[in-house]
Amino acid sequence: MRLLIVSTSTVFGKPYLSYLQEECIDFFAPGKNILFLPFARPGGISHDQYTAKAKAVFQQWGFNMRGAHEFDSASHGCDWADGFFVGGGNTFVLAESLRSSGYFERIDKDVRQGKPYMGTSAGCNMAGISICTTNDMPIAYPSSFDAFSWVPFNLNPHYLDPVDGIEHMGETRETRIKEFHEFNTQPVIGLREGSWIRVEENSVVLHGDSTARIFLPNQEAFESQILPESVL
């Protein structure tokens, strides 16, 4: 499988996707037609608006882009596509829409057969085992929390370190992921902004300027510059 699992589409102070230009052009090189899945609808933006935003960037990079909602079925959309880009937004809305539109099953099949998949933020969560380590508010009810399970771990995008001296009694991100491990066993990779994972067949490589935070059940979390054997 070929995957680009990306923490965030946008890093502070730079235009949408711009820091990923080189990587995306290389990753999607085998085919020109990229299907955009706008289903996560950040801020409630429409499918058309969101597709236009991604398309402006991908066209500039020399690709053809269409929105999944422009096709009358998931089959037709996927037949057209040489690759997939699932944009960020709300993970619950995304999971619900991917399933109700029929795209979930068909994308899963195509990606397992070799079509490249890039997912940012909510789209990053979908590459893992479940969406149970999303940071999003559960504003829609999906028929399942299962994700594509293309990699043997869960993702936590936009991973944030605890902030010292905060008096707020809510949980830190690390506390939440530890709690996840009281009820689930898969490894979790905390992927900081500006980081991404590129999967090519059997190679799984962490990119970007930051280390990843690795969470395993019944162990202290730790930093790693590579993805260790224990998560693969």
Next chain:
Amino acid sequence: MRLLIVSTSTVFGKPYLSYLQEECIDFFAPGKNILFLPFARPGGISHDQYTAKAKAVFQQWGFNMRGAHEFDSASHGCDWADGFFVGGGNTFVLAESLRSSGYFERIDKDVRQGKPYMGTSAGCNMAGISICTTNDMPIAYPSSFDAFSWVPFNLNPHYLDPVDGIEHMGETRETRIKEFHEFNTQPVIGLREGSWIRVEENSVVLHGDSTARIFLPNQEAFESQILPESVL
């Protein structure tokens, strides 16, 4: 109905529940037997451990407390109870356990018939229309996101104001709730730590030192020292 809808059990620097002592003793005065629902299991703590923690406080205040899990059925637990306290933790774990244990339906019936209910944090979310404005990670899959709907709004406990100057590209709490309103219509009350709502028959009163942040669809959020007509 008689409800105590509480943002947090613990305010910074004070023992568990201590800031609520006077209010709790007054609220639960009509009956001595308080059933504790430990199902939200903060940090994965066991039902026994969590019940012991709440019981230590309630016994000191002169109440009898037992854990819901100590009874062989929801009916027996609720028959014993003069009132309910649903502790905080993970809202998804709570919702799943309340439903699978049979407590959801029976507590709903008893509270609608007048038994007092106090919920903190995750237990606070359950008093509203749905759990869709929880801050928690979805670490368990409940059969529904519907909550008890005893009040005509949703709650966001531990409400946090945006922090200026943060470069992180994740959403602020306010952004998340605005996004909720792209897909849902009920009002949302952002309840800051140290705040609670007491419901007595037709009176719904905000208590504590902070204003509440009120979110209505298609409107700017605003601060209020009372719960305005528009949410009731």
